[in-house]
Amino acid sequence: MTTTEQITQARDAAELEAIARRIREQIVRMTHAAQSGHPGGSLSAVEILTALYFGGVMRHDPSDPDWSERDRFVLSKGHATPVIYAALAEAGYFSADWISSFRSLGSELQGHVVRGRPPGVEMSGGALGMGLSFSVGLALGHRLDGRKARVWCLLGDGELNEGQNWEAAMSAAHFGLDRITAIVDRNHFQNDGAGTEIMRIEPLAEKWSAFGWGVHEVDGHDVGAVTQALCAARETDGAPQVVIAETVKGKGVSFMAENPAGWHGKGPSDAQLAQALEEIHS
Amino acid sequence: MTSQAALPAAATREAYGAALLRLAREGYEIVALDADLSASTGGNKLATEFPERWFTVGAAEANMISIAAGLAATGKTVFAASFAVFMPGHCYDQIRVQIAQQRMNVKLVASHGGVSVGEDGASAQAIEDLALMTALPGMNVVVPCDVVEAEAAMVAAAQDAEPWYIRVGRPKLPVVYTESAQFELGRADLLREGSDVTLIACGLLVEPTLRAAETLAAEGIEARVLNMATLKPLDEAAIVEAARETGAIVTAEEHNVIGGLGSAVARTLALQAPTPMEQVGVADRFGESGSWQSLLERFELTPQAVAAAARRAVARK
Ligand SMILES: Cc1ncc(C[n+]2csc(CCOP(=O)(O)OP(=O)(O)O)c2C)c(N)n1
Numbered sequence: 001m002t003t004t005e006q007i008t009q010a011r012d013a014a015e016l017e018a019i020a021r022r023i024r025e026q027i028v029r030m031t032h033a034a035q036s037g038h039p040g041g042s043l044s045a046v047e048i049l050t051a052l053y054f055g056g057v058m059r060h061d062p063s064d065p066d067w068s069e070r071d072r073f074v075l076s077k078g079h080a081t082p083v084i085y086a087a088l089a090e091a092g093y094f095s096a097d098w099i100s101s102f103r104s105l106g107s108e109l110q111g112h113v114v115r116g117r118p119p120g121v122e123m124s125g126g127a128l129g130m131g132l133s134f135s136v137g138l139a140l141g142h143r144l145d146g147r148k149a150r151v152w153c154l155l156g157d158g159e160l161n162e163g164q165n166w167e168a169a170m171s172a173a174h175f176g177l178d179r180i181t182a183i184v185d186r187n188h189f190q191n192d193g194a195g196t197e198i199m200r201i202e203p204l205a206e207k208w209s210a211f212g213w214g215v216h217e218v219d220g221h222d223v224g225a226v227t228q229a230l231c232a233a234r235e236t237d238g239a240p241q242v243v244i245a246e247t248v249k250g251k252g253v254s255f256m257a258e259n260p261a262g263w264h265g266k267g268p269s270d271a272q273l274a275q276a277l278e279e280i281h282s
Numbered sequence: 283m284t285s286q287a288a289l290p291a292a293a294t295r296e297a298y299g300a301a302l303l304r305l306a307r308e309g310y311e312i313v314a315l316d317a318d319l320s321a322s323t324g325g326n327k328l329a330t331e332f333p334e335r336w337f338t339v340g341a342a343e344a345n346m347i348s349i350a351a352g353l354a355a356t357g358k359t360v361f362a363a364s365f366a367v368f369m370p371g372h373c374y375d376q377i378r379v380q381i382a383q384q385r386m387n388v389k390l391v392a393s394h395g396g397v398s399v400g401e402d403g404a405s406a407q408a409i410e411d412l413a414l415m416t417a418l419p420g421m422n423v424v425v426p427c428d429v430v431e432a433e434a435a436m437v438a439a440a441q442d443a444e445p446w447y448i449r450v451g452r453p454k455l456p457v458v459y460t461e462s463a464q465f466e467l468g469r470a471d472l473l474r475e476g477s478d479v480t481l482i483a484c485g486l487l488v489e490p491t492l493r494a495a496e497t498l499a500a501e502g503i504e505a506r507v508l509n510m511a512t513l514k515p516l517d518e519a520a521i522v523e524a525a526r527e528t529g530a531i532v533t534a535e536e537h538n539v540i541g542g543l544g545s546a547v548a549r550t551l552a553l554q555a556p557t558p559m560e561q562v563g564v565a566d567r568f569g570e571s572g573s574w575q576s577l578l579e580r581f582e583l584t585p586q587a588v589a590a591a592a593r594r595a596v597a598r599k
Contacts, residue, residue: 126402
């Protein structure tokens with residue numbers, strides 16, 4: 001039997017950074033193998049998932065993905081499968097050998113998230129804007145059952161264009177759900193380009209607080225700071241909390257970070273993979 | 283339309299940007315909307331010459347459709363584009379009440395229809411959009427088979443004041459028509475004459491169906507082939523004539539077998555000319571990840587599947 005303490009045990013800072021590097025490596029390897037997929041918005045979320053799964057933030061047990069008391073992680077930006085698959089493999093939910101099958105016929109690693117496939121994925125998605133409402137449903141259910149489990153929901157900033165997010169935000173506050181934390185991967189880019197050109201969402205912190213949420217803003221690539229912000233959100237009672245993580249789309253791979261619009265949804269070539277791996281490990 | 287392959291392979295979605303530019307240059311009062319997928323739909327091409335006519339609303343399909351309806355109410359011919367899973371999927375009620383019920387001059391161009399989307403998997407593969415759209419009173423529904431027919435359909439849509447849904451696809455496909463092809467809403471196009479069985483296809487399945495007809499001919503089965511690009515209004519006369527003259531029908535589509543071309547043809551046959559019929563389509567299941575070619579095999583949307591269905595239909599005569 002694993003105890004809660006073991007499950008939530010935090011790794012030290014150097015270890016977290018090493019994990020983040022391995023997750024980045026898997027993201028570029030996966031999208032290279034598939035010659036498709038979404039590297040940019042996966043790389044921007046690496047420290048967020050590293051903090052959640054390895055920083056002692058989430059209560060979870062890779063050997064028991066269906067553990068009823070587990071915290072739930074909901075990937076609302078369901079196209080960012082490379083980052084969740086890499087994190088789940090790193091945590092031991094499934095064998096890292098599966099990674100190379102990403103997006104191929106019959107693979108357990110589908111292009112967009114599918115509930116329970118692989119183990120550890122809580123919600124099917126790929127259509128933006130639905131995850132926060134699903135999280136509200138989970139949190140209401142947990143409350144009815146008297147469970148302490150928390151819900152962590154990762155949203156894209158482009159995704160916030162979808163009105164349903166704001167319906168969900170309204171309802172979480174209305175229902176007084178304080179075991180729910182939204183995390184916004186604020187990488188400033190969406191599919192068609194920069195949010196400032198496609199659809200402005202500022203002032204973002206003010207929007208969330210106007211909807212009754214507690215707001216935490218953090219450098220989304222400082223894994224220690226992200227961990228702290230998530231823990232602070234976890235410790236705050238009385239209202240749902242949102243962590244706005246300031247990130248870079250394509251972080252860690254220079255040619256992706258310099259051209260995020262070009263790397264929303266495609267895989268790197270052989271030469272690009274080699275360069276990306278070198279940069280990630282330097 | 284004449285059928286003779288001449289042009290290089292192209293995706294039907296590639297017609298969209300070209301059609302918008304052509305219409306705007308020719309003086310049509312069009313505007314176009316996109317919902318954060320404009321590079322994939324090609325809608326952003328309009329902005330290269332007519333930036334004031336193109337609006338991006340971000341990833342917000344419901345908002346896009348209601349804005350489109352408002353724009354149409356000011357007399358514009360409005361095009362709105364997204365992927366077929368998100369439009370109609372993410373904005374069905376807006377389409378229902380504000381486009382169809384109000385009979386607005388809005389043309390919905392839905393790209394990435396069917397399982398041929400490929401690697402993105404189930405959530406991205408529309409296999410039910412034609413059912414949703416054909417069930418709406420007053421909605422015209424078109425599934426072009428190649429880039430030539432797609433552009434002709436988009437131009438025809440702009441010349442009509444009613445709502446249209448035009449489904450196009452992601453992969454590059456062989457071109458069936460020659461450049462001068464015309465498109466007529468509601469008319470089946472006879473691509474091949476035959477007296478033993480009629481193969482009725484739309485969209486991506488048209489070209490494989492022509493290949494199936496070749497295979498069948500080698501076996502002594504002469505298949506008539508109809509390109510049924512318009513699902514609604516349906517060319518019922520062509521279907522009834524085919525039933526009477528060939529005595530067996532096969533439908534082929536990149537859509538669920540429930541609610542698409544096959545269902546519409548079956549309804550016509552049952553009401554007007556009961557005839558043995560077989561269906562090629564997605565067998566009421568969601569899609570999955572894989573290359574688009576591997577998915578067409580997996581979902582049995584191939585010339586072989588059409589030929590096999592034709593043999594079964596003929597055997598039932
Ligand atoms: C409802 C819906 N509309 C459109 C899309 C297509 N799409 C996939 S990702 C994306 C952009 C999302 O931007 P963001 O949330 O900022 O993601 P990130 O940049 O972090 O990858 C879009 C429009 C979708 N998946 N769902």
